[in-house]
Amino acid sequence: MSHISRPVKAVNTPSRGDPPHGDKRSERWRGHRQARRAEFVEATVRAIGHHGAEVGMDDIAAEAGVSKPVLYRHFSDKGDLYLAVGEWGTDLLMQRIGPTLDESGSIHQRIRRIVSAYLGVIEEYPELYRFVVRRNFADRPVQTDPVTTEKTVIANSLSRLLGEYMRALELDSGGVEAWSHGLVGMVQASGDWWLDRQSMSREDLTDYLTRIIWFAIDGVLRSGGIVIDPDEPLELGPDLRAVTGEGAEDVGEQAHRG
Amino acid sequence: MSHISRPVKAVNTPSRGDPPHGDKRSERWRGHRQARRAEFVEATVRAIGHHGAEVGMDDIAAEAGVSKPVLYRHFSDKGDLYLAVGEWGTDLLMQRIGPTLDESGSIHQRIRRIVSAYLGVIEEYPELYRFVVRRNFADRPVQTDPVTTEKTVIANSLSRLLGEYMRALELDSGGVEAWSHGLVGMVQASGDWWLDRQSMSREDLTDYLTRIIWFAIDGVLRSGGIVIDPDEPLELGPDLRAVTGEGAEDVGEQAHRG
DNA sequence: GGTAGCTGTTACTAGAAGTAACACGCAATT
């Protein structure tokens, strides 16, 4: 056991409002704690891979090579760990989605790439997916529920993106938030269903979802008198280009930068 | 305690492949058991109302005026009870939706009524909703998960409905299943979000959802070269009328009959 | 040296799901 003695240099968390101790013995561990959390999250992901979505804390601790109390020093409880795992998954997803946002392409292609990235991730980590998305924690207040949180993050960034588009095109943006959550839910539900009974190829499902998502968006645009060809390369004004940059950046902390 | 002594006459379960005992002492209880299950399910719903979605089996038993083991004679385990509660909710929903299917009206109106019924139910029983929908049971195989089951039931009947429409209109129906699950998920996710932060009226959300659902369906139809006015009263051939009857009937056992 | 803040352990508690074992009541069978 090469324990201890690795306070890991920097890690950029410049100033999160902690009390100004003056004593540098607390400062020193900042980065270390983050690294440790990450380490445990990864162990959890591995444990889920081995044991399935029903892993217990003991299994996770074992996978991480420590005993339970150590885990509980870094995560207040199971929900907290789950939340972190959820974030891990979201980050992964955003890493896959992020780059595709910078690529040019038609709307169809853009939607397709996002959907495809999502389905790719859940196909790659089915157990993790079930652990994070299919499992809920009713014993915790809704606001802190990992799934809700993560879905909200994604839906919010979609909201922001769509909202900017809508406002730029001078359309009523009142429904944007509901639609965003709805679309996210649609993709999730479809993926969920697909994962259980893989009755069609990923490509096919991607196609179908892309189409219906586009139809939904197109309908909103049409009702505002705007018609866009989904297969034409998308022309973005500087405003909207900025938007896509913001939407992605805001979510996948470590991703790209336009 | 007016216990025992109520084997309830008939209840139509004509022949579910039980061993042919010949002894009528087993026959006698058939109906009673069903009635008892229903009774416990209702007690569970009440208990959820009092204690919130985190109710324990003890609470439920107490609410029903019995002790735990009695509960376990009628439900193999918690998941089984949850499944039954889910069915109760689905039945309720179908009772609300069912009648609206027989009413005439434009597509917009029809979609609207269904969405509105759904939102009405979850608004009326928020805790029950959270209990059933937001809570999942990862400790059980996916196939038997209450939520999945109930969503599948709804999505399947939608599938059947849409599929018949599509085939009647000679369009590719390959995506119907995915779309159905997606649409169901969309409504659920939106309702979920709305329930947590009621940032708009139920009417508004109903409008927005109705619009986007119609847009999605309209897109599919348009891509097949068919254009329908969503505000025109819907003309149904005899085939399709039969379909709507079947789709609903298949789900809400006790509902109407065209 | 003293102390802060980690490292780690074993062995416990707490609470909820689910079970065992027992006693009673009714009605069909014998």
Added chain:
DNA sequence: AATTGCGTGTTACTTCTAGTAACAGCTACC
């Protein structure tokens, strides 16, 4: 009338897992 099948109900247990207590050691700052 007695037996027997299938319910009624109970209290008190076991089991499982999240979470905790209590203890001991290492390293770096003061």
